[in-house]
Amino acid sequence: MFKKPLLAAGLIGLALSAAQPAFAGTRSVVYSDLDLSTPTGHAKLNARLRDAAKDVCGLKRKDITAAQHEAGRQCFAKSYADARRAKTDIRPTALAAK
Numbered sequence: 001m002f003k004k005p006l007l008a009a010g011l012i013g014l015a016l017s018a019a020q021p022a023f024a025g026t027r028s029v030v031y032s033d034l035d036l037s038t039p040t041g042h043a044k045l046n047a048r049l050r051d052a053a054k055d056v057c058g059l060k061r062k063d064i065t066a067a068q069h070e071a072g073r074q075c076f077a078k079s080y081a082d083a084r085r086a087k088t089d090i091r092p093t094a095l096a097a098k
Helices: 041-056 066-087
Strands: none
Touching: 041 066
């Protein structure tokens, strides 16, 4: 079976700037169960990356101010773009047959 590493939301360096919310961080995104040689596999990975970026940037929290939400939205845009860019470095291989 092929072993695939974990991706981090914002991947290999979600470099957080001062303009991003203080609650930003990193999250691991597992993709070893996905067949990245298919459009479905890519769509599932993109959904996981979106979800992780929302979490990292605080957009899943209910108790944030409008200013924090706007900062989180900007953080999300950068984090998700960074993650998608880093995703292109993943070699699309099918899962090994059992």
